[in-house]
Amino acid sequence: MPFCLLQLSDGVCPVNGGTSTMEKEAKKLFSRAKDSLSKAKRTYTCRTLKEVITAYRACTSSAEEKALVKKESAHIRDLFKEGDTAFRRRNVAKLLFFHMNGYPTDFGHMECLRLAASPKFADKRVGVLGLTVLVDERASILMLMTNGLKADLVSEDPAVTALALTVLGDIATPEMLRDLLPELVSHLRARSPYLVKKAALAATRAVRKLPLDETLDIWDALPDMLATRSDAVHLCANTLIVSLVEQDAEDGGRSGEPSPLPGLRSACLPSILQSLRDAVSGGKGQVNADADSSTAGGVRNPFLQVQALAALRELGRGAGQEELRAISDVLVQVATSTDAAKLAGASVLYEMVRTALALDTTEAVQQTAVTALGLFLAHKDTSVRYIALQEMAAVMNRGGACAESVRQQRATILACVQEKDPSIQARAVALAFAIADRSNVAEIAGQLLVYVRSLGGGAPPAEDGDAAASATEGSTESGALVSDAATKLAQLAVQYSPTPEWHVDTLTSVLVSVDMLVSDLVVSTFLAFLSAEPPVVQAYAARALYEAALSSYAGDSSSQPSSPLQRDSGGVPQRQPRLERVAAYVLGEHGHLVVGATDQSGGVGLAPDAVGQALSAVTYASTWSQGEGAFRGGPMEGAVVGAAGATIGEEIGRVRSHALTALVKLAVRTGAPELVESARKATSTLSSSRDVETQQRAVEYHALLEGPLSGVAAAALAPLPPMDYAAARRRLLASGVRRATGTALVTTGLVSLLDGDFMGGGGSVSAVASGSFGGGAPDLMGDGPATDLMALEAPPGGGHGQSTDLMAFGQSTDLVVANPTAGSRGATGPSGDFASSVLDDLLGG
Incomplete structure (x- = not known):
């Protein structure tokens, strides 16, 4: 009692009901401890995956998202360091979510490995998922789980074994596969279809990672797999067969041992054929033959059919006649029993076509395959039409009887040229070029010309900077297609032209439609062709090009809609400089055959005054500072890039020289007073041109017309000898079109x-x-x-x-x-x- 009184001497005795100082201190200590405990609970509370996802989606900025992930990752890292096991599965699941959103999760790899080694299936499942998603196959940490996988592969629980096989099929290294290959092969002969299909997928990875001599046991197990009655096992076995054949093609000759492929073919081919027949005819040879889940788009088990056809294509190479006959029968059954209206049926028929064309099947089977491709061209899906055009082009490259069957689809192919999809257009143009011959070249060239005109010849970009850049990027692909089609038209003309006049008309139409996108190689070959033709054809070409390019300069009312002086909505003259340049060259070389009262063919010739007026107008209009040609600084200068990388401004500068030369040549050769007067006036006027090159040539030509050299003018301006058209033709046919950097389009093998x-x-x-x-x-x-x-x-x-x-x-x-x-x-x-x-x-x- 005295001790108690001593302790409470500062306060009131508790017997009397008062509150002591000691009691106050105790309450404070208790409140402080309660707050600390509450704070600790709040700090180490492990939120669920659902709560984390909800909080992440509620963030309004990337900074908030990063802060949330950083804080949550720190909590997860602390729990991992403390050896927490209660929330390990939950934390790994959150790391998977962070990984999918692009955040680093390297600190969780070991926890995934611990979960995968756990005896609990729930932990093992999350751990395997984390390893397959978070860990790369090249990570050295995977070697630590080899023993665990070996134990799981011999587990009595099928779910655990399936998880181990999944790891082998997804991220196993060659060393792991080599160590676990015996257990893997044993599961290929298991009774459970579920484990067999998992083992087949893991074996596919082993075949791709290991050499041939280490995987021979897998080859031996395939017949047992195909003997099962499971569609899923057959699907995986066919996938494995494709990988085995590819492995044999790569490694077959290295070991010096005989190839196991013939034995595999004889053992597996009958089973594959029977499973394919059952799938096509709706037979009940498989376990799930009547299952609704195996039917898609009215086609029963299209995945199995596609993979079986791929396996037949691989096994059929090098097969005997009896085996090929059996394969051909099944291919015909597939073709006649499958509806291509739905995508599932089209997929099956596409594999049938590839198999029929890849193997040495009968002509009837290949004709059936080409007919199926014709059905694809009328399909509503763009992808189906694209692959049909692609396969038809491959058939044309191989040639043979099937090539004629493709030509019979000409109308459908040419209809695809007018598609809106540029990829379809490009494939259709290439195929139309491949099927052309002398009997159909006129029709095909006409459709290609319509296609070229629909794309346009490359309009000038907008004046606004952003709009101009956008227009340039958008027109690059169109310009590539146009230039490629123009080159193909020129190749058709030199190969299959029915008459020289048709050749001239076709190239003239190409120049009118495309102009600057016609390559120099095409133009030079055309000029070489004209130089080797008789005067009648040269006269025809000179008249055609004059009417197409130059007649409007002379005020001819019959000029074409694309005449040089046509103006756009802004009043800018619409020029076709490459067309004008070629026309001036041809008129200078061969114009004397058509200028005068009669032309070479006996018809009415071109009026000398009209020709002189046209060439003079082109000469003046092509001068930067005169006439209609004030293009410098305008929207057309440098706006369009041609096939040889020349802008409109550069090409117009060349037109000036060509027109002046053509005018002088015609004046000297014909002696027509109107042409002589036009030539003298042009050379006199341009002798004071501010362009040095133009001034120099004008002075020289003026000397030839009136100076001391007038006596040798006829000899100096005599017609050219015929060019080597055969060599030019070979260069054009051997040329290809490729895209260069920027907006310029160049041709390989340009000929100067x-x-x-x-x-x-x-x-x-x-x-x-x-x-x-x-x-x-x-x-x-x-x-x-x-x-x-x-x-x-x-x-x-x-x-x-x-x-x-x-x-x-x-x-x-x-x-x-x-x-x-x-x-x-x-x-x-x-x-x-x-x-x-x-x-x-x-x-x-």
Whole structure:
């Protein structure tokens, strides 16, 4: 009692009912402990996966999401460090959710391994799922679970064994597969179809990871698998067969041992054929033959049929006649019993087509396959039509009797050319080109021309920067398709042209429709073709190109809708510079055959005054600072990139030189007063041009018309000799179209008309091309290096590239034609000293 009184001396005795200081302190301590306990509970509360997903979806920004994941990952990491087992499964599930959203989860790999090694199936299932999702097959941590998988593979619980087989099929390394291969093979012969199909998928991975000599036991187990009555086992076994055949093709000859493929074929082929017959006819040979779940789109078990056909395709290569006959019978049964209206039926028929065309089946079976492809072309699904066009192109590449069956589908193929889908269009154009021959070239070329016109020739981009960039990106693919189709049309013309006039009309239509997207190789081959044709065809081409490109300059009311002076909504002249350039070249070389009272064929010729007015107008309109051609700084300058990488502005600059040259040639050759007057006026006017190249050529031509050199004008501007059309034709047919970087489209094997090889290695052209003004003034009659009055290589600012200046070749060869024996001083004609002195004065020498 005295002790108690001593302890309570500071307060009131509790007997009297008062509150002591000690009691207050106790209450404070209890409240403090309660708060600490409550805080600890809040800190280590493990939220469920559902709660975490709900909180994650409630975040309004990526910063909130990152903060939530960071906080939750820290809690999970703390629990892992403490060795928590109560919430390990829940935490691994949350890590899977974080991994799917792109957050790092490396710290949870060992926990997945611990769960996979747990004796509880619930833990093992989550652990296996975490390993297959979070762990890469190259991770060294997988080697730690080899012993655990070995124990699971011999477990009496089928669910546990199935999990182990799933791990082997998903992420097993070659070392794991090599160690566990005996247990895996034993499950291939198990009684449970569930385990057999799991083992078959794991064996497929083993075949892909291990060499052939280590997987021979798997080959031996396949007949037992196919003897079961389970559709699922047959599906997995067919997949395994495809992998085994691929393995044999890769490793069969390395070990020196005989291939096990013939034995596999004889043992498995009858079972595969029987299962396919049962699937097609609705037989009840399988366990789930009447199950509704195995029917899709009216086709019974299409997955099994597709995989069985793939296995037949692999086993059928190298098979005997009896085996091929049995395969052919089943393929015909599949083709006649399957409806291609639904995607499931189309998938089965597609595999049937691939198998029939890949094997050495009978002609009737291959004809059936091509007929099925024709049905695909009328299918409503775009993907089905695409694969039909793709397979038909493969059939045409192989040739044979089936190629003629593909040609019979011409109407349907040409209808696909007008599809809105660009991928379908590209495939249809390529196939239409492949099926063309002399009997149908006119129809196919007509459809391809309609296709080219529908895509357009490449309109100028919008003036707005963003809109222009968007238009450029959107038109790149269209420009590639147009240029490819134009090249194919030119190849059709040189291969299967029924008449030369049809050839001319086709190429003229291509130039009118495409213009800048026609490659230089196509143009040079066309000019070589004209040079080798008789005068009647040359006259026809000159008239056709004049009416298509130049007649509107002369005020001709019969000009085509795409005439050069047609204007767009903004009032900008619509030019077709490549068409005008080719027309000017052809008119300069062959125009004397059609200019005058009658042309070469006896018809009414072109009026000289109209031709002179047209060429003069083109010359003035192609000058940057004059007439209708004030394009500098406008929306058309540099807007369209052609097949050779030239812009409209550069091409228009070349048109000027070609038109001036053509005008002078026609004036000299025809002697028509109207043309002579137009030529004199043009050369006189352009002699003061601000463009140096134009001024130089105008001065030279003026000297040929009126100066001391007028006596040799006819010889200097004589017609070109025929070009080597055979070599040009070979180059065009061997050319392909490829896409370059940016918006430019180039052709492989571009041929420069200045190239000596283009003329078959002729020395005269090489000699002309080797001349230059740098070594002194050229001699017109052959003294010194033979060269042209027009510079073969224009200055960089002149807009004339060596590989694209079509007139440079023509002009350089004129001098060789004028005096083929030239090459030394003393040749016939005016002396070299006289010519040199005159040209020195003209060129400022």
